[in-house]
Amino acid sequence: MTRFPRVPILALVCVLTTGACGRTLSPSAFPHKLVVLGFDGLDPTLTRRWMDEGKLPNMARLAARGSFTALETSHSPESPTAWASFATGVNAGKHNIYDFLVRDTRTYVPDLGMVRREPPRFLLNYIPIAKPRILSIRGGTSFWVSAGRAGVRSSVLTVPVTFPPEEVPNGELLSGLPLPDIRGTMGTFSYFASDLSRYEEGNTEFGGILRRLVFEGDTARAELVGPPNPIVRARQREIRSKGTLNDADRAALAELEAQEDISLPFTVRWDRSARRATIEIQGSTIQLGEKQWSKWLLLDFRANLLIRLHGMAQMYLIAAGNDLQLYVSPINWRPDAPPVPMSFPASFAADLYKTQGIYRTLGWAEATWPLNEGRLDEKAFMDDLYRAFDDRAGVILNRLNGGQWDLLVGVIESTDRVQHMMWRLLDPGHPMYDAALAREFGDSIERVYRRCDQFVGEVLDHLDPGTPVMIVSDHGFHSFRYAVNLNTWLVQEGFMTLHGQQPGEKKLDDLFGGGEFWENVDWSRTRAYAMGLGQIYFNLRGREAQGIVDPGDEYRRLAEELSSRLLTMTDPETGQRIVRAAYKRDDIYSGPYLGNASDLQVGLEEGYRVSWQTTLGGTPAGIVYPNMKKWSGDHGAYDYQATAGVLISSRKLGTDRPRIIDIAPTVLTYFGLRIPADLDGKALF
Numbered sequence: 112m113t114r115f116p117r118v119p120i121l122a123l124v125c126v127l128t129t130g131a132c133g134r135t136l137s138p139s140a141f142p143h144k145l146v147v148l149g150f151d152g153l154d155p156t157l158t159r160r161w162m163d164e165g166k167l168p169n170m171a172r173l174a175a176r177g178s179f180t181a182l183e184t185s186h187s188p189e190s191p192t193a194w195a196s197f198a199t200g201v202n203a204g205k206h207n208i209y210d211f212l213v214r215d216t217r218t219y220v221p222d223l224g225m226v227r228r229e230p231p232r233f234l235l236n237y238i239p240i241a242k243p244r245i246l247s248i249r250g251g252t253s254f255w256v257s258a259g260r261a262g263v264r265s266s267v268l269t270v271p272v273t274f275p276p277e278e279v280p281n282g283e284l285l286s287g288l289p290l291p292d293i294r295g296t297m298g299t300f301s302y303f304a305s306d307l308s309r310y311e312e313g314n315t316e317f318g319g320i321l322r323r324l325v326f327e328g329d330t331a332r333a334e335l336v337g338p339p340n341p342i343v344r345a346r347q348r349e350i351r352s353k354g355t356l357n358d359a360d361r362a363a364l365a366e367l368e369a370q371e372d373i374s375l376p377f378t379v380r381w382d383r384s385a386r387r388a389t390i391e392i393q394g395s396t397i398q399l400g401e402k403q404w405s406k407w408l409l410l411d412f413r414a415n416l417l418i419r420l421h422g423m424a425q426m427y428l429i430a431a432g433n434d435l436q437l438y439v440s441p442i443n444w445r446p447d448a449p450p451v452p453m454s455f456p457a458s459f460a461a462d463l464y465k466t467q468g469i470y471r472t473l474g475w476a477e478a479t480w481p482l483n484e485g486r487l488d489e490k491a492f493m494d495d496l497y498r499a500f501d502d503r504a505g506v507i508l509n510r511l512n513g514g515q516w517d518l519l520v521g522v523i524e525s526t527d528r529v530q531h532m533m534w535r536l537l538d539p540g541h542p543m544y545d546a547a548l549a550r551e552f553g554d555s556i557e558r559v560y561r562r563c564d565q566f567v568g569e570v571l572d573h574l575d576p577g578t579p580v581m582i583v584s585d586h587g588f589h590s591f592r593y594a595v596n597l598n599t600w601l602v603q604e605g606f607m608t609l610h611g612q613q614p615g616e617k618k619l620d621d622l623f624g625g626g627e628f629w630e631n632v633d634w635s636r637t638r639a640y641a642m643g644l645g646q647i648y649f650n651l652r653g654r655e656a657q658g659i660v661d662p663g664d665e666y667r668r669l670a671e672e673l674s675s676r677l678l679t680m681t682d683p684e685t686g687q688r689i690v691r692a693a694y695k696r697d698d699i700y701s702g703p704y705l706g707n708a709s710d711l712q713v714g715l716e717e718g719y720r721v722s723w724q725t726t727l728g729g730t731p732a733g734i735v736y737p738n739m740k741k742w743s744g745d746h747g748a749y750d751y752q753a754t755a756g757v758l759i760s761s762r763k764l765g766t767d768r769p770r771i772i773d774i775a776p777t778v779l780t781y782f783g784l785r786i787p788a789d790l791d792g793k794a795l796f
């Protein structure tokens with residue numbers, strides 16, 4: 112996360128990798144172009160319905176020329192897994208992205224998947240001598256890399272699982288998920304309010320930083336929490352690595368803790384009668400009325416004279432009447448000054464910024480967490496979501512018009528976010544259905560689908576009619592009415608054993624803060640444990656540190672026993688079956704990364720999703736409880752067979768049952784290239 116003196120580093124990179132910085136592309140050897148547009152989570156049932164009702168005319172036109180089908184998703188039906196299968200044409204056993212979490216088999220502790228981080232190093236606690244490194248754990252070869260090696264020029268834009276950016280021969284790539292915010296998280300928002308109680312202050316379940324504003328007269332002073340201070344973090348790691356700490360070490364750690372983050376002081380002046388506020392931060396003055404968004408503010412965070420980190424954020428004045436409430440978006444990396452490259456070539460993100468202006472860079476670009484935590488309302492969430500959509504669409508149109516490419520691949524994820532948050536207003540059976548809200552916002556998902564259709568129209572307008580277009584989504588959607596505590600069920604059924612008291616609730620923040628996990632699990636008497644979205648792992652001897660299940664016969668017997676027992680799980684309230692399918696590892700995965708796969712992948716019935724506590728390994732009381740969060744639609748942990756995405760192709764397909772792993776070989780075949788033997792997919796045309 113460290114910002115290094117920019118010019119020398121870039122110059123060095125240019126010297127070392129000759130040619131990578133100049134983007135002089137050779138003229139294409141390929142007479143025809145191809146466009147692949149992705150909309151994350153576009154659901155086949157909703158798409159079909161609104162196409163039939165005439166609400167998606169451009170998609171309908173494309174489908175009439177070629178085809179509209181469901182697109183089989185991956186195991187598990189989650190975006191990181193499915194988009195990795197999209198890119199590589201293989202199952203997760205060959206690309207290694209199984210879920211948004213990975214576990215450490217020595218400690219059983221979950222960590223965010225997709226990337227591995229190596230922190231920066233400093234000389235004399237001051238001078239940066241080694242850059243931070245972020246490495247992808249994805250295996251396989253993406254089709255833009257294979258095609259690029261053969262001379263196909265590509266433009267790859269905000270596809271999930273493209274951070275850190277790959278080197279694309281003859282191409283350009285702008286990273287998407289999991290590109291983090293300046294704190295290294297999926298999106299930490301800040302919320303400042305005069306009516307926040309002492310109890311509410313702190314960090315919320317999904318990464319929000321809540322601070323109370325104390326006004327003296329009309330003025331309050333506060334601090335916007337920015338990135339962790341890389342030097343302080345390096346000193347903390349150094350002290351902790353000693354193992355046994357003496358009093359001086361503990362005192363030093365306590366002192367460092369207060370300086371962990373680089374914060375920016377700011378003041379808020381409140382004009383109560385006009386319901387307005389004036390915010391001063393880093394020499395800028397921002398005037399906002401109630402319900403007004405600021406423009407993007409460029410912010411500099413200084414760790415010392417040599418290290419500065421650059422970010423940008425938007426403010427939103429929620430209220431300024433009886434109380435004052437101010438929201439600050441996650442601090443995005445600046446496209447022209449990221450702490451580590453966010454594009455290939457590294458200059459591409461900055462070039463886009465020059466031609467198109469500011470665009471949000473955070474992989475998870477929509478404000479789902481603040482809506483879920485009740486800090487933003489539906490109107491603010493949707494207004495922001497449309498702008499997130501427009502930013503991504505703007506980048507794609509920019510390259511569509513300005514780029515020299517044979518293959519263009521662009522993905523927009525706002526479709527996924529709106530369905531996660533607003534499904535409750537489509538589903539009168541959802542515990543969070545609200546008829547009054549539904550009257551106002553019940554069409555939010557439809558409106559975003561229509562925006563997609565309008566965007567497809569804009570893309571088609573810019574292409575010559577002979578250029579094939581494929582519209583792809585990675586999975587569909589379900590209602591998340593009830594949460595299921597899988598680990599609690601494992602305890603009840605005797606597959607997992609606890610000792611002592613029920614531990615505290617797990618927070619997503621624990622993933623970043625090294626929180627306690629599994630503290631009351633008796634591993635010597637635990638055969639299986641659940642983590643992530645529907646993954647069940649066996650406590651396997653030789654793999655898990657305290658494994659008790661023998662590989663071989665015992666493993667196979669446990670897989671049989673547990674997978675059939677899971678199918679008997681019922682909702683204690685209604686008697687309704689909860690598990691639709693349980694898939695055994697060796698039936699669904701193959702490849703060099705099989706060792707990282709879960710031993711069972713559970714596919715739940717419509718309406719049921721694993722609880723948030725299950726994803727982090729928690730064991731709260733009870734098996735099923737109503738989902739009272741606004742995060743109300745989902746796809747992870749559902750049965751993949753009922754969670755297909757969409758494929759709309761301007762070309763007719765050779766099959767009516769396409770799979771997401773078929774897209775990569777289809778693209779390679781289109782450009783006349785050989786399909787590598789280890790690909791699992793087949794060309795569709």
Ligand SMILES: [Zn+2]
Binds near residue numbers: 152
């Ligand atoms: Zn999703």
